[in-house]
Amino acid sequence: MSRIAKSFLSCFFPNKCLSCGTFFSFSEKSSLYPSFFNKTKKNLKYYLHQNRNDLFYDLMSAFLCKTCITQFSPVASPLCPKCGITFNTINDCDHLCHECITSKKYFNKAYSFGIYNRVFRTLIHQFKYNGMIHLAKPFGMFLFYAFYKNQEFNDTDIIAPVPLHIKRLRQRGYNQAYLLVRKWPYLLKILKKDEKNYSIKKELLIRLIPTISQTKLNKKQRKSNVKNAFKINPACNIKGKKILIVDDILTSGQTADECAKVLMKNHAASVNILTLARSVKEISC
């Protein structure tokens, strides 16, 4: 389609912001999306050297108005190197938070791409509950970016999404955490990182209990809500393997730590956690 035809169409069919619902005109010139995904090989290395704000802008400007897109907040220091929670202090260095000092964690470290604020919460909600699975492409790229920047290539043998219970999977029709990493083998291959045979195992963990959403529970309730909720797929051998658990959001970290507990008790070498967004509600430094 010619550029003139595209701008003509955008006058009559402007994009609707996924966060606030405002209509806005989207100039393809201001974004490489969706051409980025048609030319991933050409653009991947370029994107991996952008900062998080620029990457978010480039891949989300077809979905968000100019006001909402500036609300994105990247995860940045000072933060807890264990659970990845960020601190509101300035001129401070990274340090363990109170929670990580006082409670045992089975995972080695957790990290995320962006802060779970109003805009990111709405986007993830559209992705999980409103069937907007095309957001898996930019979201998967954000997750891959965080993986790349944390230099996790040598610390990972198996990449595993947090599973849904079979009932929830049937209702929703997809596991959003798996969609985030589904294209990773292709991205790893472009970076020539496939020699080590990273494997993505979408059924490494099995969710035994259809747990209720963690969002409205307090810390104690969250812990008991996910207790013994997972088991290892008996067909998978994880002995001595370095495992990366991926999910959309990390809030209290109870779900992720329960997954890590099962993996470590079954002799995994280490478990790291990677999520798209990090809640900052429970800051304690």
Ligand SMILES: [Zn+2]
């Ligand atoms: Zn908006």
Ligand SMILES: [Zn+2]
């Ligand atoms: Zn911490």
